[in-house]
Amino acid sequence: xxxxxxxxxxxxxAHSAAEFKVKHMMISNVKGSFTGIxxxxxxxxxxxxxxxxxxxxxxxxxxxxxAQRDGHLKSADFFDAEKFPAMTFKSTAVxxxxxxxxxxxxxxxxxxxxxxxxxxxxxxxxxAKDPWGNTRIGLSATAKINRKNFGxxxxxxxxxxxxxxxxDVAISLDVEFIKA
Numbered sequence: 001x002x003x004x005x006x007x008x009x010x011x012x013x014a015h016s017a018a019e020f021k022v023k024h025m026m027i028s029n030v031k032g033s034f035t036g037i038x039x040x041x042x043x044x045x046x047x048x049x050x051x052x053x054x055x056x057x058x059x060x061x062x063x064x065x066x067a068q069r070d071g072h073l074k075s076a077d078f079f080d081a082e083k084f085p086a087m088t089f090k091s092t093a094v095x096x097x098x099x100x101x102x103x104x105x106x107x108x109x110x111x112x113x114x115x116x117x118x119x120x121x122x123x124x125x126x127x128a129k130d131p132w133g134n135t136r137i138g139l140s141a142t143a144k145i146n147r148k149n150f151g152x153x154x155x156x157x158x159x160x161x162x163x164x165x166x167x168d169v170a171i172s173l174d175v176e177f178i179k180a
Contacts, residue, residue: 005045009177013037016175018057036061041177048096056088084111110150119143135179143171
């Protein structure tokens, strides 16, 4: 029997972004993004704990505005995109925190390593019809991870002390969904 309180939404990759930022040389942030996002949100109308999300990001779509850096990030020094072409997330718990605020805990897999991560989620927006008759919603989510926990350990010591790449990575998502 199908639960009529559940609505299934598919990620619209053309209108979604996964972004990150990390300290460079301990002085400024470098930002980057991924465009190859796919996945599904199952939304329960009245009980957030019965909602869930599964998503995948294509590592080869990474862009930091510098082709040489992007190539290095795709290499075995970092993401090893040839061996691990995607990062994935599968929620394990969804909790409503307030009006339009949720905590989504799940298993994030990067570089073949899976760790629990908590995303703070704002949304979803009120459903809206697009010009083609589809119903859409959007949401934003943020989290912070330590890249070394996922096997992304490459670094270089600086002559002045410190390291080239920070350990903490801020993740932000802006995702648009189409009702399936």
